[in-house]
Amino acid sequence: MRKRVPGALGVAIALFVVGISWFASPAAATNYVTAINCPALAGLCSVGTTTPTPGTGASVGGTAGGAQEGQFFQLTPAGGAAVTSVVAHFSDGGTETRPAAQDNLYVFPGMTTTHFVSRLDVHWNDNAVTTTSSNSSSTSSSSTSSTSSTSTTTTTTTAPPHRGPGNGPAAIRQEAVAKEGSSPDATAVRGFNRLDVAVVDAEGNVQWTREDHPTTNWTAWTNLGQPPTGGIKGNPSITSWSPDRLDIFARGTDDELWQRFSNDGGATWSVWLTPFGDDGELASSPEVSTRNQHRLNVFVVGTDGSIWERFYDGAWNHGWIHHGAPTGGISGAATAKSEPGTVAWGMSERVDLFVRGADDKLWQKFWDGSSWTAWFKPVGDQGTLASEPDVTSWEPGNLLVFIRGTNGLSYALPFGGGGWGPWVQLVLSTDTFAGGPGAASRGLDRFDVFYLKADERTYHIWQ
16 A cells, blocks of 8 residues: 655745836847856845846746756747857856857756755847837736736737648537536547547536547547446546556546446446445545556545545555645535646656646646655646646657636646646637546647637647
8 A cells, every 4th residue: 555655855946027117218239147046946036136237128037947857947038038058157166158058948957955946147139129218118928828027118919829620720620519617528549540539528428439530530529428326427537558558547426436348449348336345425526537447546525625545456455545635625516626648758657647726726646656745736826727737748758738727728737857837828719618628648748628619519629
């Protein structure tokens, strides 16, 4: 049985603005150096001095964070500022110089409480300043999706990156079968082009479809029915430990965990069954991940508001494992909690678990093969969730967490190179969604994520 151990893995996020955000007359390009000071690995970073004092209207904003996985500095130049290089000064001596990064993201993996970036010198210039005004004002801001610079006469906006089919998501089927406000779930086996998606319809049945790209388009929806006690509550969860194996889990109207599986890729299915009988009462939809063949991890929220787990390793373990809850609890009413999101890193022992806290922030804990961490916020208070999270991984050391934001848009949070990047908006700002995401990865540098729109059809975004 896995043992839960104490010890928080903290992450601090600092919002910093470098330079002065007002516009002046054009001048020759000037080089600046601004120091970002970090007193501790998980401490808040703060802006030090800028030399010389900026007077061009250019500025550099951004976010910074640190944890035992690493540190990151996401810089967002505005007003014509251009980062030319950064110099990292480490707490135990030594420096590292890096050239300008195309995405202005600088990640330092493998940091510890005694070896971390204590100061980052940002070298930048105002070579691109073209706006002139002696009395106009300007604001510079950092967001999860775009960088904007606004004056009283001009507005320049860098559009968020597009993901998927052109400028927007695509409906996988024309039929509107999903229940209003529900969330789809998806699964894939790495190295294969097949995707499987499950949704719940208005009558509480599980509907399932698949795509075998490029040989087969999305199949017609197959109605997999519902448990004999009645329709399912919330959303189904689907996973696959091999190209032929599919497992679907759902919360029944009796608040028990129900399962249906296929050993032939969906040609035939088992009946609905309760893998644990009447052991356990659910207060959320379940979420399932797999680490290898014949291995499953199922997570639910119990009636006490805590996360509980059962795992399968050739046979189900005996009894539910308690994982507690973030400070303040998990979002949702007492009997309708936000479901967790979980993923395994390939065939490693690592299992990551995410939830939407009662503070509408992202919370995480993970199993490293020998113990679980405590709950922590991987990016602090950055980002506000309006849905449960879902997560996928295309290789060990890589994670992508997806949510729906309070504006109805889709956002992704990447983890790679030992550090977390900022939230990134997917597709266009006109594409708003209902419910939460369902995510999967078929291979290296690939992700597939699914949402519902108000028309109750399931939409696909991919990379």
